Amino acid sequence: xxxxQVWNQENLVSLPASTWIGLLARSGTVGGRTxxxxxxxxxxxxxxxxxxxxxxxxxxxxxxEANLRRVQDRLFGCVEAALEGLLAEKFPxxxxxxxxxxxxxxxxxxxxxREFFCAFADGVLELDExxxxxxxxxxxxxxxxxxxxxx
Numbered sequence: 001x002x003x004x005q006v007w008n009q010e011n012l013v014s015l016p017a018s019t020w021i022g023l024l025a026r027s028g029t030v031g032g033r034t035x036x037x038x039x040x041x042x043x044x045x046x047x048x049x050x051x052x053x054x055x056x057x058x059x060x061x062x063x064x065e066a067n068l069r070r071v072q073d074r075l076f077g078c079v080e081a082a083l084e085g086l087l088a089e090k091f092p093x094x095x096x097x098x099x100x101x102x103x104x105x106x107x108x109x110x111x112x113x114r115e116f117f118c119a120f121a122d123g124v125l126e127l128d129e130x131x132x133x134x135x136x137x138x139x140x141x142x143x144x145x146x147x148x149x150x151x
Contacts (some may be wrong), residue, residue, distance in 0.1 A: 036077030041091055048141070050094040051102055052078045052087065058107035068116045075101060075120055075145075082140050083133040098142040105149045113149060121145035 040053040054074050060067040081087050082099040105113055124130055125143060134143060 036081060037074065038078060038081070041087070041094075044098070044100055046098075048097050049100055050087070050091070050097045051100045052082065053102045053104060054078065056103060056105045056108060056113075058105070058109070060108065064109050064112050068112065071103065071113075071116070072120060075103070075124070079124060079130060079143060082143055083130065083137050085139045088139040095139055096141055098144060099140050100144045100146055102146040102148060105147070107151060108149060110149050110151075114147065117145070117147045121147075 037054075038052045039055040040051075042051040042053060043049070044051050054071070056071060078099075078101045082101070087099065088095045103113075103117060125134060134140070
């Protein structure tokens with residue numbers, strides 16, 4: 001069984017204490033996916049933004065491709081949680097905001113992760129299902145993506 005590092009407000013280097021909101025973890029189904037975990041929820045830099053932050057620590061065990069699939073599932077889970085209202089249910093002040101889905105990666109294969117993340121960010125909201133959900137969503141005004149890689 002893999003141990004998950006416990007993160008708390010003291011070791012959030014990139015998040016000022018005033019922006020830190022809480023943790024959102026869900027076991028169950030979001031859009032057909034199970035065990036969607038978002039490491040942190042925070043206010044954005046702008047008043048109309050909310051951040052869903054995923055933390056990935058490397059080096060990864062196993063093949064890069066398998067790990068990228070796992071990250072992809074986490075990203076899809078974030079998109080679905082935002083569009084379907086799970087984020088709004090847990091954090092009502094996020095309603096109507098632009099949601100920024102951030103991937104903070106530490107000691108990951110930078111080229112592979114950057115290439116994958118850019119392709120995901122450029123394409124996911126072009127998929128018909130997500131495009132329709134975003135247009136009709138009463139929970140979010142938009143979804144953006146941000147990648148932070150650290151060695």
